[in-house]
Amino acid sequence: MTPHINPKAEIAPRILLPGDPLRAKYIAENMLENAEQFNEVRGALGFTGTYKGEKVSVMGTGMGMPQVSIYVTELMKFYGVKTLIRIGTCGGMLPDMQLMDLILGTGACTTSGINRHIFNGDFAPTADFELLNKAYEIAKEREIKTYTGLILSSDMFYGENKKEDSEMWKKYGVIAGEMEGAALYTIAAKYRCRALTMLSVSDGPFIDRDLTYEEKEKGLKNMFEVALDTAIAF
Numbered sequence: 001m002t003p004h005i006n007p008k009a010e011i012a013p014r015i016l017l018p019g020d021p022l023r024a025k026y027i028a029e030n031m032l033e034n035a036e037q038f039n040e041v042r043g044a045l046g047f048t049g050t051y052k053g054e055k056v057s058v059m060g061t062g063m064g065m066p067q068v069s070i071y072v073t074e075l076m077k078f079y080g081v082k083t084l085i086r087i088g089t090c091g092g093m094l095p096d097m098q099l100m101d102l103i104l105g106t107g108a109c110t111t112s113g114i115n116r117h118i119f120n121g122d123f124a125p126t127a128d129f130e131l132l133n134k135a136y137e138i139a140k141e142r143e144i145k146t147y148t149g150l151i152l153s154s155d156m157f158y159g160e161n162k163k164e165d166s167e168m169w170k171k172y173g174v175i176a177g178e179m180e181g182a183a184l185y186t187i188a189a190k191y192r193c194r195a196l197t198m199l200s201v202s203d204g205p206f207i208d209r210d211l212t213y214e215e216k217e218k219g220l221k222n223m224f225e226v227a228l229d230t231a232i233a234f
């Protein structure tokens, strides 16, 4: 038991991390075999089951850098988790992006103060190369429209100058906005674990509607499958 995870079942060395705990529940109930719930503390639902014969866990982290930092620290430090794949939603910044397009975050810029508390300089939070490469190969093989590039992990969903700010980030090559990737990459670097942020586009300035709650919970099949197949390769 740790302050935020009270395991009632095994936790696998590889884990998928959606922000939404109901996304975790959907994956456990529909894509894993023999899934058992290992956590329910604070509604951060976590499950472990098998996928193609390999043990995989999936756990909702909630939204934002402080929450995901707590969960991934406890998972790596106390529960032996070695491979972490965030499966989130994001705002897609490029004009040709469409709903549910897949994004693999090579690195995560951030507006968050988290790394300022740690480093005397700017840390570059990056994905594990082999995990990224594997996910990219799997997505390409399945002909899933996939973008790789920098993401922005922001502390504010409702920022004051969201449009202007995203133009600035875009100018420097950022392709999508979300709220957890930078913390995941930074903390995984500390514990020498593999991490990847994989995102499905849920909205964007060039897209005429947002994904529904139900689509974000249950509809991101391409991302779920690419994440599961990537996870079991490690």
Ligand SMILES: O=P(O)(O)O[C@H]1O[C@H](CO)[C@@H](O)[C@H]1O
Binding pocket: 018, 019, 020, 062, 063, 064, 087, 088, 089, 090, 157, 178, 179, 180, 216
């Ligand atoms: O769908 P999830 O994984 O929660 O990801 C995105 O959605 C939330 C904001 O609506 C933030 O957590 C953001 O990172």
Ligand SMILES: O=c1cc[nH]c(=O)[nH]1
Binding pocket: 089, 090, 091, 092, 157, 177, 178, 179, 202, 203
């Ligand atoms: O964090 C997020 C998620 C979806 N869309 C955004 O603009 N930001």
